[in-house]
Amino acid sequence: MKAVVLGADDHFRPAEVAEPVPGPGEVAVRVAYAGVQWGDVLVRDGHFPVPRPFVPGFEAAGRIAAVGDGVDGSRIGEQVVALVGGGGYAQVVLVPAVLAIGTEGVDVRTAAGAGWVAPTAYDLINAVTGVGPGDSVLIHAASGGVGTLAAQFAAVAGARRIVGVVGSAERADYARQFGYDQVLTREEFPGALGEETFDAILDPVGGATRIANLAHLAPHGRLAVYGNIATFEPVAVSTNDLLMNGQSLMTYNSNLLSRTAPARLAAAATRALALVANGSVRVDITAEHELADVATAIDDLATGATCGKSIVRVR
Structure with missing residues (x-):
């Protein structure tokens, strides 16, 4: 073959x-x-x-x-x-x-x-960060496969505000069609956010971006880490600081999930595909x-x- x-x-x-x-x-x-x-x-x-x-x-x-x-x-x-x-x-x-x-x-x-992007985006929004009605969400790599779906899943979950971060102005124009309330370029992040904080942040980037995300995490906020596009260098995080603010830093590894709990991954994919089938989200x-x-x-x-x-x- x-x-x-x-x-x-x-x-x-x-x-x-x-x-x-x-x-x-x-x-x-x-x-x-x-x-x-x-x-x-x-x-x-x-x-x-x-x-x-x-x-x-x-x-x-x-x-x-x-x-x-x-x-x-x-x-x-x-x-x-x-x-x-x-x-x-x-x-x-x-x-x-x-x-x-x-x-x-x-x-x-x-x-x-x-x-893989559909179950990954679905799980990041629903299982990992538990986005619900009234939440604010920040999504990096907003114009990619996961990012475009994650914004739509967040809207279905009832998020009140969804902000994306992308690599260029052209990618920002593209990302806006998926329901983002605001899209920033990497050069604008995090300065353009001022003191705004978010209930849920999706971070596949790492490095300095991860540190900036922690600074913009709301009390009781959830930071989901699922990749290291920028750098594989580790980022030190104070669990004491997280505890004082009721915040959580969580990771998601779909490849590991496929080997340790494949039925869970399949269930997420099935739920995500159902939302594609009924027109709630699009690939x-x-x-x-x-x-x-x-x-x-x-x-x-x-x-x-x-x-x-x-x-x-x-x-």
């Missing part, structure tokens, strides 16, 4: 590889579209060490073509989005059956775009690439050349 392989030289190349066969508890999904996500960048740059050659791609949508032992055979033919640890940039991908999530009411292209796919152009798609994400969500057409 056709696939894209990441070699020891950090280059992505089209290749012919053996079609995988599902083992116990697995299904094989014939891929129509695969989503491009930050995990692809981390693998390419060596932050997630994997044996090379490696078929990347961590989210794919299509139909179940075969099932392994212990999986209900009636699932063959079901349209699903697969949340995987690799292998998505190929014509067939294997996935644990629990993480082959039904996409009823959502077209296969949109399902691929939802991928905005802004770029579609051919399988041979995976390297370009990942580079565009890494350099900030794309907003919203990029996908790769496989079928």
Whole structure:
């Protein structure tokens, strides 16, 4: 079958590889579209060490073509989005059956775009920070896949004010269409906020941004950390200061969740997709690439050349 392989030289190349066969508890999904996500960048740059050659791609949508032992055979033919640890940039991908999530009411292209970003954004708003009616929310990387969905999930949850932070004025214009009350550029943050504080803050950035976020966290506020786009250098936080203000700093690791509590991740994905299906939120796919152009798609994400969500057409 056709696939894209990441070699020891950090280059992505089209290749012919053996079609995988599902083992116990697995299904094989014939891929129509695969989503491009930050995990692809981390693998390419060596932050997630994997044996090379490696078929990347961590989210794919299509139909179940075969099932392994212990999986209900009636699932063959079901349209699903697969949340995987690799292998998505190929014509067939294997996935644990629990993480082959039904996409009823959502077209296969949109399902691929939802991928990991939909359950991640949903959990950050609902499970981690517990946004509710009247809350104010600050979201970094507001024009990305998670950020555009998180703003919409926050609005559904009843947030009274939603502020985003992005890398440029052009990205600010893009982000505003997803319900943000105000969008700042990185240069404007945090100065333009004055003394404003927030009940919930979503931070995938790290470094100085994380420190500034703590300064703008309201009493009883919740800061959710789910990445380190800017730097992997640790940030020291005083738990005594958090305690005095009733504040919480929490982390979210969807990759870990997929391995330790996959049913929880699948449940979040199902709830998120239901809101996509009924029109409450939308996944905005802004770029579609051919399988041979995976390297370009990942580079565009890494350099900030794309907003919203990029996908790769496989079928």
